[in-house]
Amino acid sequence: MSEYRKAKPEEREACIEFADYVFSKAHCPHDFETLIPRVYGEGVDSASMHRIAVDERGKIRALIAVLREELEVGGKALQAGFVGTVSVHPKARGEGHMKVLMGEWLKEMRETCDIAVLGGQRQRYEYFGFTRGGSQYKYSVNRSNIRHALKKTDCGGISFCPLEEAEGGYELVYNINKQRPARVERPKEQIGSIVRNMGEKALAVLDNEKLTGYILVSGNGDTVCELGLLDAGIMEAVIKAYLAYTERDEIEIVASAYDKALNQRIGRFAESYCVEPSEMFQIFDFANVLEAYLSLKQKTLGLALGEFSAVLDGQPVTVWADENGVSVERAAKPGAAVLDKHQAQELLLSEYGRFMDVQAPVGWFPLPVFWYAADSF
Structure with missing residues (x-):
């Protein structure tokens, strides 16, 4: 007979080891302490984020975690729960653990959250009431675009260095995020972990050696997942410089629908773009x-x-x-x-x-719901 409950503080390491095992067995090797340091990093007390299924021997058979996040959107406060680390032991699949654990989390979030978020296979999570949606723009920029459209753009003063090596780098990320019209709140003390979420690499943007912004890029550097600049006027120069810095022929740049400056500027020279869902909600x-x-x-x-x-x-x-x-x-x-x-x-x-045959003002929907990878779980 299985027991379903919140994990105890002393079960933190067991939760991490279980998730590492399940995900490594199903996919590529996983190290959650490195992959999601703000939740699983050394010294983080994250046991209470987990609901677990435990067998009669006290062994974990399944777990689901929820990261609580505070949002400010359009000047309004929202509460969100980001569902992650959905793990069922290979020998315990089909026993109904995920259904029970997800049901308990959803019951709790209905009373405490405005919205829940997760990433995963569509039909799998539609059973639990999630819908794939929101919107994000994804631009493709190559060397030909830069050579022709930005040939007069001077990027000579733009350089990059690891964000942790730039004095005031983490504070800059915090301050730029606070100025966004929609954001997941990022506690100052967690910025160093947040910018490394899901294997991202954080670069400081320097303009003539002066810190002026940051870039969060995917592990292999081919995708700009987040771009924050004090002066939007240098955006083209930064993108031109980054393409040269990474020595790639092409990169992708992700943007929220409501980041008007980024979309306006990149749209003038990008090779192509697509609009796709952000997550499941x-x-x-x-x-x-x-x-x-x-x-x-x-x-x-x-x-x-x-x-x-x-x-x-x-x-x-x-x-x-x-x-x-x-x-x-x-x-x-x-x-x-x-x-x-x-x-x-x-x-x-x-x-x-x-x-759908529903009367609504033109352009109201879909809502511009978006999550940066750094804020995902």
């Missing part, structure tokens, strides 16, 4: 999420004035956007559309919503 409080992300959209991309009313997974909402901003009422108008959770999230979060 489950909304618990539709009114809060709608108010936050529509406010964000209005402040950054612009929002058509109008009204939307519906009953979303049993939650009645009416949203207005006017010259004074976005306002939400937890009530629906007579005749408003009634959508179940999957339909509601598909409308709000995905491009598929445009094919």
Whole structure:
């Protein structure tokens, strides 16, 4: 008979060893202490983030962790739970452990979070109420783009060094993140671990030896996962310099939909781009999420004035956007559309919503929900 509960402090190492074993068995070798240092790094007390299934011998058979995150989106505060380290022992699969553990986490998050996030196979997590959605832009930039479109751009003063070697580097990451119109809050004391999340490498951007920004790149350097600059005016020079620095013929650059400056500038010379989902999401409080992300959209991309009313997974909402901003009422108008959770999230979060027979102002959806890799779990 299995026992399902939160992990105890003394079980921290056992949780890490179990996750390393399961993921290494199924994929490439994993070292979670290195891969996600802010959760599993030395000295981090992360046991309470885990729900575990334990057999009668006290051995872990499955575990699921949730990282709590505070967000500020469009000036509104949200609470999120990022689900990760979903692990079931190969010999315990099919015994229902994941269903129980996920069910217990979702019950807790419904009472404490506005939204849940995870990365994973679509249909696997649709069973638990998640929908693939949000949006991120991914640009492809090659040497020909640089040679022709940025031939007059002077990048001679731009250089890079490891972020930890730049005085004030971590503080700069903290301050730039605080200025974003949407962000996951990053505690100052965790910045060093956050910028190394999921194997990312952090580089300081120097302009004539002066610290002016940072770049977070994938482990092999072919993807710019996050770019933060004090002066957006040097963005082209930084990208040109980075392509030369990495000695690659082509790189990818990831951007949120609401990063207007980045999208405007890169869009002028990138070879190509695509728009793709960010993660998988489950909304618990539709009114809060709608108010936050529509406010964000209005402040950054612009929002058509109008009204939307519906009953979303049993939650009645009416949203207005006017010259004074976005306002939400937890009530629906007579005749408003009634959508179940999957339909509601598909409308709000995905491009598929445009094919639904639901009245909504043009351009309101999908909501610009986005997670940087550094804030993922």
